[in-house]
Each structure stands twice: as structure tokens, then as C-alpha cells.
Amino acid sequence: MKKLNTIKTIKLLAVLFISTLAFTACSDDDHDHDDDHDHEEELITTVTYTLTNGTDIVTMIYSDEDGDGGNPATSSISGPLTANTIYTGAVKLENKTESPAEDITEEVKAEGDEHEFFYVSTVGKITKTDVDANNNSLGIETTLTTGTAGSGSLTIILKHEPKKPNSGLNDAGGSTDVEVTFNNITIQ
């Protein structure tokens, strides 16, 4: 009798064990092994700021094409700015790890009410000329009025979920999506 009971218990345990295994196997719903974990969709690799005044075009490019880590980011300025000139500025964000390169500016524009660009510059006065759906500044399009000859720097900052409208970076809050600085910009 005792033996019988033991056998019964063992049988029961075996059944439970197997059902547990079956259960765990079934719960493999989301399981994948496609190894596509190395895909950074949100990445911004390149920030391009193009300043145009007729045929006088100056392009500033900040780029980190292998993303965070690895090779350090590089920045380049195509040439000097002309003193006392009004340039039309446009900023472009791209993810160049995708092929073709993904234009992130479009995404930012679509969510204009949640984003805003800020410019900190010692080479001239920058005014934002575009607005979001709520008629608040957005900053993809700008004008830059240069001063007298000399040199300086320019920092472009993109804030996610800033306070809108705001009186500038000091009370905008939000979290930073982009912050790049171009140093040694010459004005002549």
C-alpha cells in the first residue's frame, strides 16, 4: 500500500513536471533569435547647419557616424562667415547608419510642439523664424546676423518636452536630445 502511494506520488510529480515544462515552452511567445539587436533607430549621427546668403553658403557639420563610443565625433566648418551679413539658417538632423540616411528633422517637425531648438552663439544674433502647431518658436529655420570680423563659437541644442513658450534656455527645462558646439568660427 505504502509502495503504491509512493508510486502514485512519483507519477503525480512526473505529470506536474512535464506540464510545467510544457507551460514554459508555450510561454516562449516573444522568443526570438534573429540577432537584430544591434539596430539603433533613434540615433542621430549628423547635425548639419547650413547658412545661406545668395551664393555665400557656409555649412557646419557635426558628425559621429559610429554612434556613442568608438571613434570620437568630428566637426567641420566649410569656410568663414562674412561680417555684418544676414544669413538664412537651416538645421538638419540625420541618422547615417541607416541606408539611405534617415532625416530626423522631419520627426522633430512633426512633433514640433514637444521640441525646440536653441542657439547659443558668439558669432552673431540668431532668430528663430519658424513655429510649431501652437504658434510657438521651433527653431529649425533661423536667421543669423553676423557682427564685425573676429571669431567665436556656436552651440545648437535640441530640447525634448521643454516648457513652451519660454524665455530661453534658462526656463525651458526639458531633456536634451542634441547638444553640439562648433568652435573657431571665423568672421571676416
Place this chain on the structure above:
Amino acid sequence: MKKLYSICVLVFCIVTNAIAQDCTYTFKGQVIDFHDNTPLFGATVHILNLDTYIATNEKGEFEFKNLCAGKLTIEVQHISCETKHLTITLKQNLYKEILLEHHLEELNEVIVKTNSKTEITSIEQSLKKNIIDNFSDKSLGDALNTMSGVSSLNTGNSIVKPMIHGLHSSRLLLVNNNVRMFDQEWGDEHAPNIDINASERIDVIKGANTLKYGSDAIGGMILIKPKKYAIKDSIFGSSLLSLNSNGLGGNLNSEIVKTYKSGFYGKLQLNYKQFGDFKAPNYYLTNSGLKSTNASFRFGYNSFEKGFDAYYSFVDNEFAILQSSHIGNVNDLVNAINSQEPRVIEDFSYKINFPRQSIVHHLGKIEAYKRFKGFGKLTVQYDFQINRRKEFDLRRGDLKNTPVIDLRLFTNSLQSDLQIDYSENLKINTGVLLRYQQNDAVAGTGARALIPDFDKYETGVYAVGNYTINDTSELSAGIRYDFSHIDARKTYNLTDWNDTYNYDELFPQFEVSVENTRIQTNPKFTFHNISASLGYIKQFENNMSFVFNYGLANRVPNPSELFSDGLHHSAARIETGLLTIGQETAHKFSFSLEKNNDSFGFAISPYYKQINNFIQLIPVGITTTIRGAFPVWEYNQVNARILGVDIDVNKKINNQLDYFGTLSLLRGDNLTDDIPLIHMPAANFSNRISYTNDEFHKLTISVTHKTILEQKRFPDYNFTTFNATQQQDVYVDISSTPPTYSLFGLNTSATFNAFKKGDLQFEFNIENLFDVSYREHLNRLRYFADEVGRNFNIKIKINY
């Protein structure tokens, strides 16, 4: 004893009377202890249907004479033994050996004593059900925080990670219902996924007796225990409702237990918890609510010789993480540190927004045991766990509702434990463990996985002996060997692989293929671990005892220490693990002088830990990304030393007033760099005075106090960074610690007999009585907001 003899006298009288019947059979036998085969003197053998008693003699023997043929229902009893029932059919003279089980606690409900230890020779403390109930709407970490030497590493107020002696994560073993928890416990912001309401008792083992469960309990072990049920026909349950003013939320927990005389039992427990935004004294902590649904189910069979227990639990947690803590780069961090208030303060809401964590944890186990007469007990257990962790961050566009981290960890283990306890003085526990673990970084997150896919295989063997030297002293010793192999698949940045870390020379065998700027690798590591423990207890008069523990623990680096690589969004830092990280080895010495007495008792427990190749995560510099500058935190290894003392005192002032106090002092040093260790708990002390009136509805009123002193010993990892807005370098003070704070609380409780069977318990509590604004050094969000302010809590518990 006197009573027993009077029963005996009675028995003989009845037996004499029985002679009058015309029956001639004899029923003889011997009552024996199941464990060591020794005869039991003074056991009563009762033939229920004849109402006849007899007591056994020194040889455990008994004899009934002149019985009639037929059925006999017999009950056998002995002091501190499980009463045994048997039915025999008498057709001729009969001799029967009756085995009794003297390990009452194995079968009956645990008898709650102030001094019921899991291991007699270990240094440990416990939380009982009545204390656990106080924390029904909080977390495991909050409940443990009330003990001396135990603190927590928090992320906000609902993600609470327990810490013993300043050590956490992979250095703490968390054993839930005899199953070691694997829920990606390696991350700082990964709290254990345990529903505290499902537990009956929680033991914290600070000493060394943890080899049965693993080799790496450098900090200690937390043992969450279920209840043992009495073998009787019964149905009982309880419901607990808790409501809070802060967070406008609460918890509802119900459980029902059915037990059968046959030994079968079942339990079902359900729990739901929800909170909205919590409030610091001066503002709402926007996006700090939580939602949690838990269920557990148990059934089993419990008998003298064999039994089984099946358990399944489901935990679904959704934690909102303070919105202000989502920052973009180091300048945002500087702004947060310099600002008195969080940057986002909105009105109260139940909404769980971004950032948030969503975690589902399944745990199932089945355990079966069999006792062998005169030998011991064999237990075999299979368990599995599935942990799915999703972390959501503030993201752009289509990725808004896509988690940035999505990991699925599957663990399953098969283990045996053989307890050899036939010898009076020597008890041996030995067992084998087999474990397979698989981590899957679920695709589709649109972000690089912080933790890669891996498979891990483990085996372990252990033996622990417990030797009773004499009536007052015991010695235990144990040894364990573990083998583990980890096989991971990870892609690195090619420049990092070749130049930054020099892995192309160190680990060329791991390289698989190169694609543009990325390299696919297949790192494989094998580790062998030896760990050991030694424990000694000596008991003196006046309930005094002295305990000594030594432990040698080896810990294998966890996947985050080896493979972390990239931006940890919510932490605004880049975290880097290193393939070169090796095992860490700890020598733990702990002592305890204890006096267990209700009127005046204490425990003074000093400890000393020497940890070689201690793995720590520290800031090492700054890196510039397109999002601006980020601090880089890297895992490295140093030699460390942690020493301290935990003191507990209890004193009965009079019949109704009790005092209880704790003091914890700790000092952690990084010996390699001769600086303090990062994230070590500060000195703290607590006091509690309780008034109890048993005659008036078991009324209790207690006032509690806890002071955490400012941590003055911290390593200085501050740095400066260029701030474009201010066009100058700014100082980033990430190391300084917040000032000392004291918190007071009030707890009241009363019980009413509401029904025939069962009672109704009311509680009214206030936490942070004086609505103090404070920040805690061990809260990862301390840069962003104050801790939670005053809370009024009402609890209603019905036992039925």
C-alpha cells in the same frame, strides 16, 4: 510528568475493568522515534473506540491484554511529537512498531518564538507575519529596512533594492519559497519582484550559513518562507485593505487556505495595489505612481514520511519613474543638482507616464520529499522563472510606446537536498544543483541592447555538517563547489573592440564577423568556484549566547559587469562592463553576542569583510556624444574592506510598555585607492516605544523614530564640464551626500471579535509624522526631488 503518571494509573484501572469481557487477544508494541530509532518513554497509546489508555515504559513498550477481535482506532501521543492515528483490525495477537515524528516544526504551523532560527549557528534576524502586514502596500526592501544592518538602494520611492551591510544585487541571495530569485537583479534600479503579501516570514541571514542556496552571498541572504500547515480539516483566510493619503492609493490582499486531515492543503492569494503620484512635503512627485497585480497558488501534501509542495506565483509590476529624472546630458544633470525643485511639477494623477518600468515575473516550483527511517530526508525540487523586463523612456515619433530595454530571462533549476539526521549529534545536508539560464534581448526596441543574449549553465555540489558538541554548543561547517559557463552573443563598436579595450588582442577567439563599424562577437567564459562556511554557537546561562561565523564566498561577475555597453537613458550615464572582469572573493567574519529575553534582550553583532577584486561601478570620466557630454561609469575591480556593527536592544519597561532600539554602524573602504567605497549606508539608529493592552481589544500604540546620519565618508568623483548656455566650465557635484534626517511615525492597532470564528483588526498609522523634507544618499533620484512626505494610513484586516 505527574499528569502522565495519573493517566497511567487511570489506564491500569480501565484495563483491569476490561478483563471482565470474554476476549483474549494481546496487542503489544513499541513506540520509536522515527529519526534515530530510540524508544520513546511516556508516550500514550489510546484505543479510541474502547477508551483505553496506556503509557509506554522506558523501552517504549506497551501492551494491551484481553482485547476482542475487531477494529481498533488508535491514537498515539508524545510530548512535542505529532499525534499519530492508526486503525488496525485485530484477528490474532499483534506486535506493532509505531514511529513518531518529533520534529514538530516540520509538520505543524511554525511556532513563533523570539528565538526561532533557521540555522542555529547562524547570525540572522526575522520578520514575522504581523510586521510584514504593516508593509502590505510597500515593498520587500521597505520592510527589511527596519532591521539593523539592512538598508536599501532606491530609485524613487517604489523601486527598493535591499542591501545588507552595504552590499546588494548579485551579492545578496534572495530565496523565495526555496527558489533562488533570478530577476535581473544585477541592475541598480532592478528591485526584486516579490509580493511581500505572499510571505509568512522573512529571515535575513547576515552570517555565513548560506551554502545550500549558493556560493555568492557576500552580503548575506534573504529567505522568504511560506507557512507550514497543520494536518487537520480546516478552512481559513484573511483579507487586508490598506488605504493611504499620500499617493491616494492602497492595497487589497486576500488569501484563503484549505487544509485536510489527510495532509493535503491548498492556498490561493490575490493582491492588487495601485498608487498615483506621491507627494513630497512641498510638491507632487510627478509620475511616481505604481500598479501591481500579484497572485500565488500553492498546493501540496504533507505527511510524516513524504509529501510534496507545488507553488506558482505571478507578479506584474508597473512603476512610474519620476519624470524630472529623465535627462538628456550632463548639463541637464547640473541643472537638476543646482535646482531646489524637480523641473516637472504637475497636479496629482494616477497616470503612469514615461519613463516607466513594466515587469512580469513568473515563478513556479515543485518539491517532493521522502523520509527514510533511521536515516534522513531526501528532497528534490524543480523550479522555473520567467522575468520579462521592459523599460520605457521618453522617445520620439513611432518609438513612443516601444520599450528602450526589453529583456526576457528564463531560469530553471533542478536540485536535490539530502538531510541525514539519524545521528543525535551530527546532521548533514548535502545536495546537487543543475541550472540553465537564457537571456533574450528581445528585438524591436530600436535601441542597442544593454545586456546581450546569453545562455548560462551552472552546476553546484555542497555538503554542510552540523555537530552538537554538548548541551550548550554547536559547530557547523560546509563546503560548496560551483561550475558556471556563460555563452553570450554581442556586437561591439569596432573601434572600441580594437583600440579602446584592446579586445582584439585579449580575446581574438570571440570574434565572429565585422560589418562596417560593428563587430559581432561570441564571448564564452567558464568559472570554477569554491566556497566554505564555519559556524559556532555557545549558549550561556541567562539566555545568553555567542555566535561566530566565517564564510568564504566567491562570486562570478554578472552579465552587466561583463557586457554592459552604452547609454543608460534614465541614469544619464554611459555604463561600461569589461570582459576582463574576473571573480571576486570575500572573507566574512561575523560575531554576535545575544541575550534572548523578553524583559531585556540584546544582540551585538560586529562584522568584518575583506573582499578581493571587489567589482564596483564608478564614474571614470566624460565622453562627448551628439547629445552633449555624458559621465562614463565603468566597472572596475579593487580590494575592499567593509566593517561595522549592528546592535539591537529590547527592554520591557512594564507590563504594557516595551522599548526596542537598533543601531547600525558601517565603514567601507576601497583599499586599492585608499578612499571610501561608493554607496555605503550611513550610520543610523532607530527607537520604538510600544504600549500594549491585551485586555482592551489588543490595543497597541507605538511611536517610532529613525535617524540616518549624513554620510561623510564618500569617494569624490566630481568633475567639471563645459556648459554652452553659460559659456563656461561648471562643476558637477555627483558625489556629495545629503544631510542628516530624522523621521517619526505612529502606529496604532486594535482587534475586535466580529464573528464567531475570526476577528477584525483596525490600524491607523502615520509615516513621516512631521512632514520632513529630506533626501536620502542611497536614492538614485536624490539629485532630482525630495523623498515622500507625510502619509496617513488605515488598514482593516479580517481574519476568518
